[in-house]
Amino acid sequence: MSQSGPSTFLLVDDRTVSSLEIAETWISRTRGLLFRTTLPDALLLRPCSSVHGAWMRVPLDVALLDAGYRVLAVHRLRPWGMTRPRHGVAAVLEAPASSFERWGLAVGSRVAVG
Template identity: 65%
Template sequence: MTQNQLVVDGRTVAEVVVADTALTRARGLLFRRVLPEALLLTPCSSVHGAWMRVPLDVALLTADLRVAHAQVLSPWAVTRPRRGVTQVLEAPVGSFERWGLRADSQVALGAA
């Protein structure tokens, strides 16, 4: 896993951990005592909340890192796959509201 700065609509908002291997994507946020500020799963088209104890903010992203859909994912819920989604951004609930992230926001990664 690598760490970068997360940029939303031109503003740096958090540090993001990038899970870009099968193992790091499979682990995701499961069984973590402390959640990172954000986690980017790539490639990934949908996520589930199985075994999660808390709700999460989840954004489904297109290849150009545009937000196709954002939602709060409850424990044991599943996101519905959407056409064109290639990556998923997860964060502690309330993060997206603080960052101003919503459908059609542009996300980018900056150097750590």
């Protein structure tokens, strides 16, 4: 996967679906989407095996990805909710609620950065 930058896009099953922000440092992963007034179209946290919705005001779509960026599980994360760490999860994709349905992202989908 390529590094985050101004022309970074999320692909789902080889289709470009949105812009993408990547959180790869400890600080950027810890902050995630907390305290933002505007959410990005999508945020990829890597490495990461679980996320929480503490202090979030809106629900999020969350996908747990393996090392090859295949979707292992999909969740609707409610404010103050959390996903549990799961064996084989290498990264987590977050997006505003209902994004995954619009993009056709489901268990088994392959995610990539373009």
